[in-house]
Amino acid sequence: MTHFYAQSRDNQLSSFDTQTDYSQNNQQANDLPQNDNERVFEKNVCIYGSSSALTVVTTKTKTDQYHTLTIEGARSLENKPRYYQWNDKIILQLTRSEIPYFIGVLVGMISKAEFNNHGAKKNKSMKIEFQGNKFFMNITEGGKKAVAVPISLDDALSLSLYAIDIYMRNYSNLSPEIVLKLISKTLSKKVVKS
Structure with missing residues (x-):
């Protein structure tokens, strides 16, 4: 199941009815309103499985402030399905070459x-695969148990629209159709492993 949450840049969750959405404006944090009712909110996508869950959030790369996605995965507690260990999550940020x-x-x-060799120790990886009637995402880190989550076609649609929206922030002068055509041409010429 996919859930969209509004989350401020200071990680406070809030309801949609009282927020002002500045996500289309590319303002710096210093220029943002300080009033609680005018905080900047970003959506994120949460996908829950019985043994693991994912949260996909928008972030920027440290080096060049490129808009990308960070994927956080957590396993459920052994005796409590649907209760997730977010304090022991695996975090992986897609690079500018991986998001397409x-x-x-x-x-x-x-x-x-x-996507391999992530993190300071180069011990994090992620795999996403289409399996006929669903997608499957697997995230690993060193000695931790893998986080594996099936993604329904409906959830994949929500996730793809979110990912395209974030990617388009880097290319606001291009239409989504042009960007998707360029991604398609690029992917048709390359190997699928990063």
């Missing part, structure tokens, strides 16, 4: 993508 592959899988341009 992620989108490509979700929109059916390619069937799978793998």
Whole structure:
């Protein structure tokens, strides 16, 4: 099941009815309103499975402030399905070269993508794959148990629209159609492993 939450940049969750959405404006944090009723909210996508859950949030790369996605995965407690260990989550940020592959899988341009050698220890990885009637995402880190979550077609659609929206922030002068055509052409010429 996918859930969209409004989350301020200071990680406070709030309801949609009292918020002002500045996500279309690319303002710096210093320029943002300080009043609680005017905080900037970003959506995130949560996908829950019986043994694991994912949260996908928008972030920027440290080096060049490129808009991308960070994927957080948590396993459920052994004796409590649907209660997740967010204090022991695996966090993986997609690079600027990986986000087109992620989108490509979700929109059916390619069937799978793998992203390896993430994190300071280069011990994090993620795989997303289309499996006929659903998608499947697997995130690993070193000695931790893998976080594996099936993603329904409906949830994949929500996730793909979210990912495209975030990716488009880097190319606001181009239409989504042009960006998807460019991603498609690029992916048709490359191997699916990153």
